[in-house]
Amino acid sequence: MNLLQLSWKNILHKPTSTLLSLVLFALGVGLVSLLMLVNRQLEDKFEKNLAGIDMVIGAKGSPLQLILSSMYHIDAPTGNVAIADVKAFLNPKHPVIGKAVPLSLGDNYRSYRIVGTTFDFFDLYKAELAQGRRWEAVFEVVIGAAVADALDLKTGDTFHSSHGFVVDENLEHTDASAFKVVGVLQPTGAVVDQLILTSPQSIWGVHEHGDHEHEHEAYDLSKPLTDYEGESITSVLVQFKARNAATLNMPRGINENTNMQAATPAWEINRLYAILGDSALALQVLALIIIAVSGLSVFLSLYASLRDRRYELALMRVMGASRGKLFALILLEGLLLAAVGCVIGLALSHTGMGVFARALESSYRYSFTGALFLKEEIWLVLAALGVGLLAAFIPAVQARNTDISQTLAEG
Amino acid sequence: MLQTKELTYSYDGKNVLIFPDIDCGKGEHWLLLGQSGSGKTTLLHLLGGLLSPATGSIIVAGDNIATKRAAALDRFRGRHIGIIFQKSHFVRALTLEENLVLAQQLAGAPIDRGRVEELLGHLNLGHKLREKPDNLSMGEQQRAAIARALLNRPDVILADEPTSALDDINCQEVIDLLEREATATGATLLVVTHDGRLKARFPRQVLLTHYQPSL
Structure with a gap:
């Protein structure tokens, strides 16, 4: 049983708060990735179809x-x-x-x-x-x-x-x-x-x-x-x-x-970008807010779970775990939630893109695909993992500083 | 095997607890008696390396743990000291078996599932291997905590009020087990208690009188 497995089991042990964090992460990441996919493919389509027409x-x-x-x-x-x-x-x-x-x-x-x-x-x-x-x-x-x-x-x-x-x-x-x-x-x-x-x-x-x-x-x-x-x-x-x-x-x-x-196509398309840009930006801001809220949810769920788990954290110290190990354990839990949420979100956005490709195709005259992975998505994943780490940081510090003697003396 | 000299502890730098010297030989079973507030738990935590003393030395298996640094102390505790608390705690997300394997792992001992199964079988918990700790009864939890304390064949077993939450039958059973298993591994056993039911069983006793605040 390594630390990763242990944090995974800890996450599974509280399914409700885990589900909430995962849903929020998946929603935020999925939305951003979907926007990226649609945006990239639409721009691509506009570029390709300019076809040198003046x-x-x-x-x-x-x-x-x-x-x-x-x-x-x-x-x-x-x-x-x-x-x-x-x-x-x-x-x-x-x-x-x-x-x-x-x-x-x-x-x-x-x-x-x-x-x-x-x-x-x-x-x-x-x-x-x-x-x-x-x-x-x-x-x-x-x-x-x-x-x-x-x-x-x-x-x-x-x-x-x-x-x-x-x-x-x-x-x-x-x-x-x-x-x-x-x-x-x-x-x-x-x-x-x-x-x-x-x-x-x-x-x-x-x-x-x-x-x-x-x-x-x-x-x-x-x-x-x-x-x-x-x-x-x-x-x-x-x-x-x-x-x-x-x-x-x-x-x-x-x-x-x-x-x-x-x-003139170039002018009109630029005008169109300007119009669409505002609504795309609004959606992007919304998605980023959702990611931030999912970070908050991870923070709150880890923070609350520390109260229930202070005995077992103290116990792990008694069994030989160092302070650093407890710190890493909690950090890993935040990271895992973010990572799993990311994977679900990306899976949703890409399969969703694939499913809706048909509908978009008839209204936009362009074949969309979900089987496209963008460089920007790597940044999205890294950002989401960063949010997970950040959210787990304070709880991890608290776990690290658990006073084992006092905690165990309490009962 | 377990020895203290001129041990004192202070939680605020002013009030000082002074403890009598203890000298428990290898394989001996001792009872540490004292009223509530006499500093029993503090002493046990000092002996277990959960607290650092103000002065004095604590020799466990030939090593003075009072001078050990944090991470080294954590490792040493995992390998050489088994502690049983009044109320047993487990990692609740893990099964009983996983909890014991974790204890081996955190102590840096090799993983030995055979030992886990043998020990739990010995303590009549063989059928609870895959149960979560929350699904065990109080008596079962206390037996499981004993199993965990014994798992890495520690040199010293410290038990803090292991029987105070149990009825007479369970009390008898748990203390029997504790003595039997401590004898089987050759460990030094120190039971800290105010439970009068245990007095007759342990000829070797230390009495902790009320602490003297230094002037």
Whole structure:
């Protein structure tokens, strides 16, 4: 029986106060670690999906909403813009624009968004085909890896899309042609994993049925989009050839002189961080308070137990234990409580992250994982152990200073 | 084996307790008698190294424990002195067996579970090995405390009022055991008591008269 086993048995001997300390420690550590995990993965997601995009052009409205809907696919689009209006930006010979990727949003299949775009979209996210090919005709789609996985789709499968972004059978485009999967992408870790990609013409085709009988024969994928001046798209993702004074002023020019808006992803994401930062900070402070309270609980429980245990501590001295041994014993008990609480907390946060990954995935379009361990978590563990040691310090000093003769004479 | 010379103790530096010299030979059984407040427990704690004397020497197994330093004294006590208290205490989180193993370990003696089982069997506690101390009766607890005091085959066994909380039958049983086991290990036994029931059993006695405060 070494000191560690003895302190472990002592802890188990008072299950109620031990449970309280463990629950508090686990709660505090778990919350901090969960915040770290979510924070890191969200930041990661925002970074990854920036994809070198310098500007997004879309309908007037909230610039943040435009960025979120067009780049992260987590909010509703601000509206549509006419091809005629964005024609200039889509011109491949534009002097400052290196790449302009049109997006046509508005439909989903079982909550996975369908994006009408061009092959440039693949390059933005460095998406490679895992199987099949890119679309060659209207109503052919290429799906992201997570979509293929979740919906068990493969090349050759067909499906009907639904209008909007929520799953609603009444909104299914059952009278339109079905989409056909012709390709599946390799996982990229970016938002493209969660998307169903097709040509803008396919989106138009779904929505224009009934108006005219000729349907998608009217759309020819070999013709440039700019030929369809009467149609509209949702937004254009723009990469500049180089950043200079002209590109810096371009968003303002668009916002002031057209009925469209241009948003700069870096600015909007920074604004978003600033908004989220405050609430994350509040949660972090709350978690730290919980850890402090768990330290207090360890302190109180050890302190109270010393009263009950002063005889057995004196007795251990009689049996040959030195003062230092009693000090170490109590210190170990505090340390053990903190360590076990830490392990439970980390286990909770990581399995919790794993369990909620699904739910977060559908609302944030990003695969979260619980199987990620951060460097910062080592600091969290060390801090929690420090709290445990600190909480046990005064009781340990008291145990060390037990007056054996007086204690035993009392009875 | 157990010897004191000119032993005094002061708890506040002014009032001084003066104790008679004691000289208990190896294997002898002694009774230390005295009324409440005569300093019996103080003397026992001095002999056990739980208190430090103001002056004088305490020789246990050839070593003067009055001059030993803290940690060395703790170790020495664990190895050479077995103490039995009026009310027995145990580490409550541990079973009886674990308590005894802990006693071996804290004394720095090798762990010998065979010895633990043999001793507890001897004291009729073999079936209580895996019980927590709180689940033992008073008599059983006192027997277990004796087992613990004897465990490391100490040279000296000090017993502080080991029978005062027990009825006549248990008193008889416990003192029988104490004498028998002390004899078996060849230990010197000193029983401190005001329990009149024990007087007839111990021919060797020290009487502690009321202490004299120095002037």
